[in-house]
Amino acid sequence: MFNYTLRRLLLAIPTLLFIALAIFLLLELSPGDPMADMPLTIPPEVREQMRLALGLGEAWYIRFFKWLYLFSVVEPSHVLANMTGLDWLAIEGQRIISFQTRSPVGDIIAQRLPQTLWVVGLSYIFGIMVAVPIGIYSAYRQYSWFDQAGTFISMVGFSLPTFFTGPLLMLIFSIWLGWFPIIYDTTLVVDSWYDFGLQLRQMAMPVFVLTLYNAAQITRFMRASMLDNLTQDYVRTARSKGMTERIVVLVHVLRNSMIPVITVIALGIPTIFTGAIITEQIFRVNGLGALLITAIYASDIPMVLTLSVVFAILIVLFNLIADLLYAVFDPRIRYE
Amino acid sequence: MSETAPQKSLDVAAFRPPRNQWWDVWDQFKVHKGALAGSLVFGLIVLFCFIGPWLWPYDATFIDIRSRNQGMSLAHPFGTDQLGRDIMARMMAGGQVSLAVGIVAMLLSILIGTLIGVVSGYFRRIDGLLMRMTDLFLALPLLPLLLVMSMLFRQPLSAVFGVEMGMFLLIVTAIGITSWMRTARVVRGDVLALKEREYVLAARSIGTPPRRLILRHILPNVLSPVMVSATLMIATAIITESALSFLGMGFPPDFPTWGRLVYDGIDYLQQYPSRAMLPGVFISLTVLSVNYIGDGLRDALDPRIRGR
Numbered sequence: 001m002f003n004y005t006l007r008r009l010l011l012a013i014p015t016l017l018f019i020a021l022a023i024f025l026l027l028e029l030s031p032g033d034p035m036a037d038m039p040l041t042i043p044p045e046v047r048e049q050m051r052l053a054l055g056l057g058e059a060w061y062i063r064f065f066k067w068l069y070l071f072s073v074v075e076p077s078h079v080l081a082n083m084t085g086l087d088w089l090a091i092e093g094q095r096i097i098s099f100q101t102r103s104p105v106g107d108i109i110a111q112r113l114p115q116t117l118w119v120v121g122l123s124y125i126f127g128i129m130v131a132v133p134i135g136i137y138s139a140y141r142q143y144s145w146f147d148q149a150g151t152f153i154s155m156v157g158f159s160l161p162t163f164f165t166g167p168l169l170m171l172i173f174s175i176w177l178g179w180f181p182i183i184y185d186t187t188l189v190v191d192s193w194y195d196f197g198l199q200l201r202q203m204a205m206p207v208f209v210l211t212l213y214n215a216a217q218i219t220r221f222m223r224a225s226m227l228d229n230l231t232q233d234y235v236r237t238a239r240s241k242g243m244t245e246r247i248v249v250l251v252h253v254l255r256n257s258m259i260p261v262i263t264v265i266a267l268g269i270p271t272i273f274t275g276a277i278i279t280e281q282i283f284r285v286n287g288l289g290a291l292l293i294t295a296i297y298a299s300d301i302p303m304v305l306t307l308s309v310v311f312a313i314l315i316v317l318f319n320l321i322a323d324l325l326y327a328v329f330d331p332r333i334r335y336e
Numbered sequence: 337m338s339e340t341a342p343q344k345s346l347d348v349a350a351f352r353p354p355r356n357q358w359w360d361v362w363d364q365f366k367v368h369k370g371a372l373a374g375s376l377v378f379g380l381i382v383l384f385c386f387i388g389p390w391l392w393p394y395d396a397t398f399i400d401i402r403s404r405n406q407g408m409s410l411a412h413p414f415g416t417d418q419l420g421r422d423i424m425a426r427m428m429a430g431g432q433v434s435l436a437v438g439i440v441a442m443l444l445s446i447l448i449g450t451l452i453g454v455v456s457g458y459f460r461r462i463d464g465l466l467m468r469m470t471d472l473f474l475a476l477p478l479l480p481l482l483l484v485m486s487m488l489f490r491q492p493l494s495a496v497f498g499v500e501m502g503m504f505l506l507i508v509t510a511i512g513i514t515s516w517m518r519t520a521r522v523v524r525g526d527v528l529a530l531k532e533r534e535y536v537l538a539a540r541s542i543g544t545p546p547r548r549l550i551l552r553h554i555l556p557n558v559l560s561p562v563m564v565s566a567t568l569m570i571a572t573a574i575i576t577e578s579a580l581s582f583l584g585m586g587f588p589p590d591f592p593t594w595g596r597l598v599y600d601g602i603d604y605l606q607q608y609p610s611r612a613m614l615p616g617v618f619i620s621l622t623v624l625s626v627n628y629i630g631d632g633l634r635d636a637l638d639p640r641i642r643g644r
Contacts, residue, residue, distance in 0.1 A: 159624040164616030311477035
């Protein structure tokens with residue numbers, strides 16, 4: 001198991017390097033000019049100097065290795081220093097600088113991360129909490145009205161794109177009923193119960209939109225997995241031993257059905273960050289997705305590159321975690 | 337169906353005239369109510385988008401500024417937008433683009449996925465390489481990458497093929513090359529299993545070359561998982577295209593697609609809510625019906641379920 005983990009981690013390094021290189025080269029082809037927003041009155045030689053100051057003067061492979069060094073050594077050291085509070089951990093000197101804001105990319109990501117985590121992470125947790133019981137009961141009473149309604153709703157939730165459910169909720173709850181604010185206020189500081197209420201109200205709609213989507217997907221897997229297990233022989237054995245229905249379903253069947261569902265949940269975690277781009281855009285949540293979109297519009301190459309590679313790392317990491325969890329929960333699977 | 341079932345299990349089955357397996361598939365498909373309703377709705381939407389413009393007098397880009405921002409009326413069942421363009425005509429034109437993108441992107445992605453799946457399942461030598469590549473693609477952050485791609489290649493492609501065609505090719509290719517991985521994995525798994533069957537061995541023993549073995553004996557047997565993932569792919573492609581248009585990275589503003597119409601309608605959500613809701617409803621209905629068709633097909637094409 002340990003060897004397997006180590007081997008997978010080592011294999012992940014070339015994969016990530018390749019992805020980083022591919023994204024870097026793609027951005028290198030970019031016709032977008034980071035100097036495009038500058039006033040036209042700047043003389044060409046000054047403009048050239050500004051390009052050099054942004055680090056655009058060198059050959060692409062030198063820039064790539066410089067970025068790689070900054071991304072894999074310098075930025076993590078700053079993250080570590082911030083987390084532990086030990087300032088001496090941070091490596092002094094050059095950091096990855098965003099073209100737009102001229103501040104370190106790592107700091108901006110650290111600023112935006114809580115917004116995304118709060119809204120999107122919460123909706124994922126809610127999604128799981130809603131989906132698992134519905135999936136269990138749907139499968140237990142297959143073809144009952146509850147199951148019919150549940151599968152229909154999960155099909156609808158799975159099919160409705162978030163850029164439709166988002167405006168729909170806005171229309172109903174913000175415009176007609178006036179319960180929730182349309183725009184998410186990132187600057188709100190929660191220091192009283194009143195502000196906490198405001199925060200809850202502004203989070204309600206984005207969280208609901210994403211919860212519906214996440215819950216729909218997980219319910220489908222949960223139900224299918226429960227159905228597979230309910231017809232197994234061990235269920236009959238457990239019943240014939242005289243165990244109560246409660247224990248049979250909630251202990252024996254549920255434990256076995258959770259194995260594929262847990263991996264699906266783990267695989268879905270990276271999509272928390274990438275998939276919420278649209279929802280963040282609709283409700284103006286100032287998170288990572290909104291950051292990526294503005295960076296793409298502004299040809300902010302360091303920011304786009306860093307964010308995309310961070311997303312890629314998350315995907316690779318959670319793929320590995322999903323595989324390991326599979327082995328942990330299913331003793332039949334052994335990785336050697 | 338239910339009345340004939342007990343008879344069939346007795347002795348009628350033995351004397352039943354042979355018939356094409358697709359009739360069995362259709363029989364099973366008919367049982368799935370959702371799939372039937374889905375096909376009906378999808379058919380109606382396709383008719384609306386492709387036959388509608390022939391019958392409907394207004395053009396999607398015709399500007400009649402004096403009759404702008406009208407509500408629903410007999411002349412304009414869905415109303416008109418801020419430039420007086422008929423929204424029903426725009427919905428039809430937008431639907432044509434969205435459906436075309438969905439179907440062409442699906443074909444491309446299925447083609448790549450099946451090709452890679454069959455080759456890597458059949459030829460062991462390049463299996464490892466191709467599967468590493470599939471893993472690599474699976475690890476890509478897709479939506480950010482799609483956004484970057486559509487941002488980068490927008491101008492060069494528009495210059496070569498014209499704005500609309502260039503954008504169409506760009507979006508279709510971008511969706512196609514980022515969504516083939518699942519199909520490839522499924523097909524590879526099936527091919528690996530099929531390769532060991534006796535009939536393949538028999539075909540090989542009489543000297544069938546690999547190309548014909550694949551086309552004649554293996555491909556028809558992986559058709560059903562490919563068909564199911566093809567249906568689901570249409571839904572994904574339509575959603576992806578609409579999402580790109582919704583984020584302002586898809587087709588240009590004067591060129592309606594469903595996603596673009598939602599995006600434009602959001603600005604008028606307060607005054608004219610139907611403007612964003614209608615295209616949203618159409619996207620959702622299309623995706624929902626396609627997903628139901630996929631569900632029905634999955635059941636119908638699975639011989640273990642079909643016999644029941």
